[in-house]
Amino acid sequence: MDRVPMTVAGYSALEAELKMRQQEERPRIIQAIAEARSHGDLSENAEYHAAKESQSLNEGRIAELEDKLSRAEVIDVTKLSGGTVKFGATVTLVDEDTEEKKVFQIVGESEADVKSGKVSITSPTARALIGKKTGDSVEVNTPGGGKSYELLDVAFR
Template sequence: MSSGSDNIPMTPHGLRKLKEELKHLQSVERGKISKEIEVARAHGDLRENAEYHAAKEKQSHIEGRILDLNDWIARAEVIDPSKLGGDKVVFGATVVLMDTETEKSVTYRLVGELEADLKKRWIAVTSPVARAIVGKRVGDVATVQSPGGVRELEVQEIRFEEPQDDAPPSEG
């Protein structure tokens, strides 16, 4: 992720997840790691104390993650898919695509890079598939270069909905 002042597009759901993680790290993990460091420090000589060094390293990771989360939250540009509409594929859309060769359909949701999750079929708006379909309408065919060669994907449906939980987009 590039640092700086660029805005980071994300859905309200994505922002909520970042805030939940931040709150957990600040209210739970910070306290836990401080106690681990105290306990390890009580074991004596810090130079040869592996527990202490592991705990300090973990603390450093937690603090780094907290800084990243604060930065991302500050730069979040929230785009609510449920308030969008229209007949073109844009950020936040849930899109049903059919591979013209295999005639198999797949549903993707276009999200920000920080939210992308292949298990849920949430793809980053910067991914090759997303870049190929942005701006397309139902019936349009997008050409995507994939590891297995060129694929043609036909846009079958475009929906705008805000995910309520971590379920994959509903199959239309």
């Protein structure tokens, strides 16, 4: 069984989603199915089929969340330190071509959200940065082409 690395915040977010889906969404869907059933003929009842589809999607997501949580390897980033990039590090890079600064944290796949500055450990950028130190130059092969960055800072917060 493969372990899934994630931060404490990522684990909490998955737990919250699971709780919401089990305690709020599931009863709401069951109520919608019961209401649709009361309308009679199920073979031509669009409400019933939509509610059953919704139930299927919700139960699938619940199973997925339970699986991820059971395989989670929670890493408390605040207890990490050092000067090399590893899981949980918040890195500051400067693009060597455009001089544009970028700051992001390396997190687990389920927590990745580029817009909020969280990059998956499996992304090309994170894989290129692992093991590097402040001042190192990093070549990243992205789907948009090669990029060259200088690593300005490594922090754990």
